[in-house]
Amino acid sequence: MRFWLIQSLNGLALGGLLFLLSSGFSLIFGLMRVANLSHGAYFMLGAYVGLSVLNAGYGFWAAVAAGALSIAVLGAIIERLLLRRLSGRTFSQVLVTLGIAFIIADSSLLIWSGDPMPLPVPRALMGAVPVFGVFFPKYRLAVVGISIVTAVALWALLERTRLGAMIRAGVDDMDMARALGIPVPRLFTAVFCLGSALAGMGGVLGGPILSVYPGLDMDMLPLALIVLILGGPRSVVGAFAASFFVGFVYTFGQALFPQLAYVILFLPMVAALVIRPSGLFGAQTA
Amino acid sequence: MRRAPLIVACVALLLVPAFSPSDFYVNVGTQILIAAIFALSLNLLVGYGGLISLGHAAYLGVSAYLTIWLVTRAGLSHLPAAIAAVALTTAMSAVFGLLSLRATGLGFLMITLALGQILWGLAYRWVSVTGGDNGLSGLRRPHPFGIDFSSPRAFYFLAAAVFACAFVLIAVLVRSTFGAGLQGVRDQPRRMQALGWHVWLVRLLAFVAAGFWGSVAGVLYAYYNQFVSPHVLALTSSAEVLLMVIAGGAGTLLGPVVGAVVVVMLKNVVSAYVTRWVMLLGLVFVAIMVFMPEGLVPGLDRLRRRRLAAGER
Amino acid sequence: MSADALRLSGVSKSFGGVPAVRGVSLAIAEGERRLLLGPNGAGKTTLFNLVTGDIPADAGGIWLFGRDISKMRPDHRVRLGLARTYQVITLFPRNTLAHNIELALLGLSPLRWSPVTLLSRRPELRERALAVLDRVGLRAAADRPLSGTSYGEQRRVEIAMALAQEPRVLLLDEPFAGLSQEERRDVQHQLAAIPRRVTVVMIEHDLDVALSFAERITVLHQAQSLVEGSRAEVVADTRVQEVYLGA
Numbered sequence: 001m002r003f004w005l006i007q008s009l010n011g012l013a014l015g016g017l018l019f020l021l022s023s024g025f026s027l028i029f030g031l032m033r034v035a036n037l038s039h040g041a042y043f044m045l046g047a048y049v050g051l052s053v054l055n056a057g058y059g060f061w062a063a064v065a066a067g068a069l070s071i072a073v074l075g076a077i078i079e080r081l082l083l084r085r086l087s088g089r090t091f092s093q094v095l096v097t098l099g100i101a102f103i104i105a106d107s108s109l110l111i112w113s114g115d116p117m118p119l120p121v122p123r124a125l126m127g128a129v130p131v132f133g134v135f136f137p138k139y140r141l142a143v144v145g146i147s148i149v150t151a152v153a154l155w156a157l158l159e160r161t162r163l164g165a166m167i168r169a170g171v172d173d174m175d176m177a178r179a180l181g182i183p184v185p186r187l188f189t190a191v192f193c194l195g196s197a198l199a200g201m202g203g204v205l206g207g208p209i210l211s212v213y214p215g216l217d218m219d220m221l222p223l224a225l226i227v228l229i230l231g232g233p234r235s236v237v238g239a240f241a242a243s244f245f246v247g248f249v250y251t252f253g254q255a256l257f258p259q260l261a262y263v264i265l266f267l268p269m270v271a272a273l274v275i276r277p278s279g280l281f282g283a284q285t286a
Numbered sequence: 287m288r289r290a291p292l293i294v295a296c297v298a299l300l301l302v303p304a305f306s307p308s309d310f311y312v313n314v315g316t317q318i319l320i321a322a323i324f325a326l327s328l329n330l331l332v333g334y335g336g337l338i339s340l341g342h343a344a345y346l347g348v349s350a351y352l353t354i355w356l357v358t359r360a361g362l363s364h365l366p367a368a369i370a371a372v373a374l375t376t377a378m379s380a381v382f383g384l385l386s387l388r389a390t391g392l393g394f395l396m397i398t399l400a401l402g403q404i405l406w407g408l409a410y411r412w413v414s415v416t417g418g419d420n421g422l423s424g425l426r427r428p429h430p431f432g433i434d435f436s437s438p439r440a441f442y443f444l445a446a447a448v449f450a451c452a453f454v455l456i457a458v459l460v461r462s463t464f465g466a467g468l469q470g471v472r473d474q475p476r477r478m479q480a481l482g483w484h485v486w487l488v489r490l491l492a493f494v495a496a497g498f499w500g501s502v503a504g505v506l507y508a509y510y511n512q513f514v515s516p517h518v519l520a521l522t523s524s525a526e527v528l529l530m531v532i533a534g535g536a537g538t539l540l541g542p543v544v545g546a547v548v549v550v551m552l553k554n555v556v557s558a559y560v561t562r563w564v565m566l567l568g569l570v571f572v573a574i575m576v577f578m579p580e581g582l583v584p585g586l587d588r589l590r591r592r593r594l595a596a597g598e599r
Numbered sequence: 600m601s602a603d604a605l606r607l608s609g610v611s612k613s614f615g616g617v618p619a620v621r622g623v624s625l626a627i628a629e630g631e632r633r634l635l636l637g638p639n640g641a642g643k644t645t646l647f648n649l650v651t652g653d654i655p656a657d658a659g660g661i662w663l664f665g666r667d668i669s670k671m672r673p674d675h676r677v678r679l680g681l682a683r684t685y686q687v688i689t690l691f692p693r694n695t696l697a698h699n700i701e702l703a704l705l706g707l708s709p710l711r712w713s714p715v716t717l718l719s720r721r722p723e724l725r726e727r728a729l730a731v732l733d734r735v736g737l738r739a740a741a742d743r744p745l746s747g748t749s750y751g752e753q754r755r756v757e758i759a760m761a762l763a764q765e766p767r768v769l770l771l772d773e774p775f776a777g778l779s780q781e782e783r784r785d786v787q788h789q790l791a792a793i794p795r796r797v798t799v800v801m802i803e804h805d806l807d808v809a810l811s812f813a814e815r816i817t818v819l820h821q822a823q824s825l826v827e828g829s830r831a832e833v834v835a836d837t838r839v840q841e842v843y844l845g846a
Contacts, residue, residue, distance in 0.1 A: 035392060085576060091338060094395075095532060096575045098525055102568030110562055218521045222403045225396055262407020266400045273397045274388045458717065463710040466718050470691060470702045477689050480651060482677035482706030482764065495714070 005134045007255050008248070013140035013209060015247025016147030020202030021220055022227035023154055023239050024195030030171045030233035031191050033090050034083065037097040039199055040221030041104035046071045046200025047212035048112050051119055060122035067204035068197040075196025079189050087185070101217060109214050119207025143205055147243075150198070155236045167191060171234055223250075226269040300450065304442050312438040318550045319445040320506045323452045325530040325542030327499030332528070333536030334460055335492040336472030338395050341402030343523035344382065345497045348405060349375040349504025350514040354422040355415070364428040371508075372501045379497020383490045402524055409516040421515030425508060435509070445506055452499055457539055459495065468492050469537075529567065533574045535581025544582050602665030604629040604768050604798035605650065610659030612645055619645040621822040622659070627815075629664075629767075633800045634813030636833075638842065641819040643802045644686060647770050651683050652676050663768065678707060680767030684774060686802075688753050692746035696737060696756055699745055700728035703760035731763045732756075735789060751782025755789055762793065769793070771801040775808055783808060810834075818842070 025039045046067035053063040078100060086092045121139045128135040158164035166187055169177040178184050203212070210216065223246060231242030246265065253264035303315030328342045349371045356367035386397040409416045416422065427435040435441045459465050470478045471488050479485050508514055517523065526549060534545025549567060557563040578585030603626040612620045620642040627633045635643045648654045650661055652673035661669045668676050691699050701724050705711045710721070718724070732738045735755045740748060745756070754774060761769055774790070775783050783805075790812060793799060803809035810816075816833040818826045826836050833839055 033392075035395070082572065082576065086579075089579070092575050092579050094392075095528075096572055099529070099568045099571035099575065102522075102525070102571070103565050104568075106562050106565035106568065110565070222399065222521070225399065229396060259411040259413075260408075261411065263404050266404045266407070270385060270397060270400050270404075273393055273400070274385050459714045461717050461719065462714050463705055463708075463716045463718055463721070464712055464714045466698070466702060467705060467711050473691055473693075474689050476653065477685070477691075478702070478706070479653075479673045480677065480683055480685075481703050481760070482674050483711060484672070484674045491712075491714075 002134055003255075005132055006136070007251050009131060009134075009136045009140065011248035011251035012144045012244065013247070014251055015244030016144040017202055017206045017209065018223055018227055018247050019147045019151060019240055019243035020198055020205060022224040022231070022243055023150070023236065024198035024202075025224040026228045026231065026233050026239045027154075027167075027191055027198075028195040029228055031167055032083075032093075032188055034093045034097065035225070035228075036192075036195070037094060037221065038078075038101040038104060038217075039097075039195070039224055040217035040219070041101040041108075042071045042075065042196050042199035043203040043206070043220050044212060044217040045074070045104055045108060046203030047119065047207045047210075047216070048108050048203075049200070050204030050207055051112070051117060051212060054119060060120075063119075064201055064204045068201035071200025071203075072193045072197035076189055076193045079192040083192070084185060084188070087188075101221075105214065105217055112212075114214050116211045116213035118211040119204065121208045139208055143209065146205060151236055151240045158236060163190070222266070226265065229269050229272055297450075300446050304439055304446070309438045312442050314550065314554050316438070316442045316445045316510055317554065318547055319442075319449040320503050320510060321527070321530065321546035321550050322543045323449055323506065324500060324503040324527050325534070325546045326452060326456050326539075327496045327503060328527050329531045329536055329542040330456065330459070330468075330492050330496040330499070332531050333538065333541065334465065334468050334472065335489060335496075337390065337489065337493070338528070339386070339398040339496075340395055340521070340524050340528060341382075341386075341398030341400070342496070342500060342527055343519050343521075344402045344405050345375055345379055345500030346504040346507055346527075347409070347514070347519035347523070348378060349501035350508040350511075350518060351409065351416060351422060353505050353508040354425045354514055358422065358424045364430075368505045371505055372498065375501035375504065376494060376498045379501070380490070380494050383493035383497070387486060387489055387493065399521070399524070402519065402521065406516055406519040406521070409519050416516070419516065421513060423513040425512045427509055427512065441510065445510070448502065448506060452502060453539070453543075456499065460539065464488070464491070526567075529571050531581075533571055533581060535583035535585070538581070538583045541581050541583040548582070602629075603627055603662070604631065604664060605800065606660075606662040607646075607650070608660045608662075610646070610649055610661065611657045612642075612649055612654065613657055618822045620649065620656075623819070623822075623824050624659075625817055625824060625827065627768075627798055627800060629798055630795055631798055632812055632814045633798075634809050634816045635800065635802045635819060636806075636809070636816055636839075637819035637825070640821075642822040643819055644772055646819070647683060647772055647800075647802065650676075650770065651681060674706075677764070677766075681770070682761040682764050682766035682768070683770035684754075684757050684761055684772055686772045686776060688750070688757055690745055690753060690757060690760075693744060695742050695744055696732055696748065697725060697728045697741040699756060700731050700760055700763055701725065703763050704728060704731075707764055727763075731759050734792075735759045749782070751778050751785060754778060754782070754786060758786070758789055762797075766797060768798045768800070771799065771803075773802050773804060775803060775805045787812075 021039070021043050025036060028034060028036045049070045050063035050067040053066045054060065082096055083093050086096060125139040125142050128137050129141065158168060166177070166182045169180065169182060170184065170187060174184070226246055227239055227242040230245065231238035249268065250261065250265050253261040257264060303312055306312055324346055328339065331337045331339050352371035352374055353367055356362045356370055357364060362370065382401050385401065386394055389397060410418060427441065429435060433440050435444060467478070467483050467488055471483060471485050475485050507518070530545030530549050531542045533548060534543065535541025548570065552563045552567055552570070556566065574582065605627045608624045610620055610623045611618065623642070623646060635646070637643055649656045652671060656669060659669070660667060663676065663679055663681060666679065668679065691702065701718070704724060704727055710716055729738055729741055732741050737752060737756065740752070745753060748756070758771070758774060774786055778786065787808060801809060801812065810830060813830060815827070815829055817824055818833060818839050820842050825842065826833055826839055
């Protein structure tokens with residue numbers, strides 16, 4: 001009983017982190033049709049930036065803000081200078097993001113060296129609280145809470161603001177959105193920034209749980225892809241549900257069948273793609 | 287035949303590294319050849335088939351693992367092990383092709399990526415079979431007919447011979463009636479279907495051909511390194527070979543070879559002077575995508591023609 | 600009674616709840632020249648797509664010379680003698696005219712599966728392609744890339760490709776769309792030269808040109824078959840006049 005409870009709570013925490021990682025990824029894909037293959041690198045870089053800010057003596061929440069902001073700026077630069085140049089050529093854009101992932105990964109190795117480094121838990125969230133008779137780290141509960149708040153905020157942004165309306169219009173029908181006078185290039189930059197910021201923030205928040213290490217980027221990227229495929233590119237609710245689903249499956253898989261953990265993780269994704277391939281990506285040619 | 291001088295030049299180029307005084311460069315040459323076969327195999331899918339895969343490392347990796355396992359753990363001798371490794375891996379590629387071709391475009395990319403990740407995870411975790419993070423080692427190079435392939439030079443010639451075969455057979459496939467169909471399917475799948483071509487099957491056969499040649503590269507890889515670890519199946523491996531194809535020029539025969547040269551040189555030679563070869567690789571790739579998206583071979587060819595045209599004025 | 604060349608019975612197709620084709624039935628005799636008329640959105644191209652198998656039907660049966668093809672793969676239907684052209688010309692612009700034709704010829708040949716038969720070593724294939732181009736007066740342009748030819752020439756190449764496969768039923772989707780007067784005449788000549796035994800079904804908007812070609816006309820309106828009959832009957836029909844005047 002204890003085991004299930006602990007694993008469930010761990011699954012929740014991982015799910016929360018995955019949501020922070022994947023919401024940005026799904027947003028970018030949904031609007032721009034670009035699978036941002038540097039998204040895992042953004043997550044990792046955000047964590048590294050947060051680490052440096054913490055090492056410089058600032059507080060945890062300053063680190064989170066720095067992580068989010070720095071990656072937002074990076075995302076804006078990349079979108080503006082590179083992706084926009086290749087606008088209309090989705091595959092070129094996807095491949096460019098792959099090249100950028102390589103650059104970020106290697107630069108991080110250069111700047112922060114190769115040792116895995118956990119981020120320290122903020123003092124206010126240290127310790128554990130009893131949850132149904134089991135002691136669970138406060139921090140992980142906080143992560144779940146933050147992801148829920150973010151989900152609500154994101155949902156509110158998309159459903160209740162003008163910006164959100166423009167994004168939704170673009171996701172549904174890009175040509176129509178353009179025809180309606182929506183400033184598509186600026187919208188792309190804004191969304192790319194937002195998605196990147198979420199990834200950066202997620203990286204810092206994940207630091208105390210996952211640590212930060214070279215290879216974190218390529219560990220996280222496939223997970224974001226799974227969430228995108230299971231949750232769909234159009235809904236915050238879908239990404240939310242899928243993130244927690246994956247968080248649970250991964251956590252329980254690791255605990256019960258460590259040798260097959262990866263298989264258990266990817267099998268639903270392959271199954272979803274194989275059974276319903278056109279659902280996600282629209283009409284196929286031939 | 288006007289092709290003759292070009293062929294002589296290529297053969298000469300192929301033989302040059304073998305005569306280098308330094309073992310280091312001979313080995314770099316071998317690495318380039320293995321990478322070139324690998325890149326040529328992916329190019330069948332990406333360049334000629336129009337199907338971008340991010341999981342191609344699966345075929346090199348599984349073939350390498352099988353080769354080493356069959357020889358060191360199952361006691362097979364070299365040739366049967368190599369044949370079995372290629373056969374089994376090619377069979378796997380058929381199954382993976384069936385799964386992956388349920389979608390095209392981004393869906394296809396994601397399925398190939400997922401399948402690659404599953405294999406990587408298995409290699410990492412299934413320690414009893416794959417050795418986990420430590421990998422499999424202990425493969426000795428064969429010495430048939432008195433030739434000792436542990437010598438870098440001898441192995442280079444072997445790799446060169448395999449490369450030459452691969453290049454010729456792939457060139458024939460690409461210029462064959464099937465190859466014409468494959469490229470037609472890449473360009474206008476709906477039209478091809480309306481002309482009587484079985485689009486899905488054409489793609490599947492290309493997928494299997496790519497898997498076959500990838501597994502051939504895998505056998506060479508196993509014997510060259512005499513060691514294999516999960517890293518060969520990681521996403522970065524698949525990304526690297528995709529970079530080779532796209533940077534060199536997908537849809538051309540020389541492109542993947544040039545791409546292999548660039549990447550391997552960056553890895554081995556440049557890394558002696560510049561420690562950050564991965565970053566350089568990323569920068570080179572981004573630069574190519576922005577300025578020469580069709581790849582180095584077609585891009586340079588375009589520049590050459592433009593210069594010729596300008597010179598004529 | 601010989602089997603109809605093409606028979607549809609109660610064929611329906613909806614896209615996301617919107618019906619594109621609703622219970623359409625028609626029978627076309629071998630060698631007939633049938634015209635499908637109807638305003639935009641009446642379901643004509645969708646009907647073609649259902650016949651060729653580009654999309655699966657929701658309901659209804661399709662028979663080609665008495666054989667049920669409704670569940671067959673599109674390329675299988677082509678091998679049974681079905682050919683079509685598309686509204687938007689989607690050929691191979693970077694390839695030569697000859698190569699475009701060769702792809703059509705190979706589509707029905709077992710050679711298409713051979714990874715070792717060099718295309719360049721098949722002069723008879725090229726000869727046949729040149730002969731096809733000769734029939735449309737484009738033999739001289741055989742080695743020119745398709746992108747270097749005019750739209751009218753491309754349309755004639757497309758029709759020639761379909762005819763090169765010696766089909767029994769040919770579906771033409773707006774073959775005159777986007778053509779100049781002169782180009783229209785060229786295509787008309789090409790169509791007039793189609794062997795009698797080939798059944799031709801055409802979708803067209805250009806009434807003058809189409810009416811001169813068609814023997815029987817089916818008028819589609821709002822996803823359903825409205826009227827069917829000979830040229831004279833259809834032109835005189837009040838419902839048709841309503842639809843075309845109101846459209």
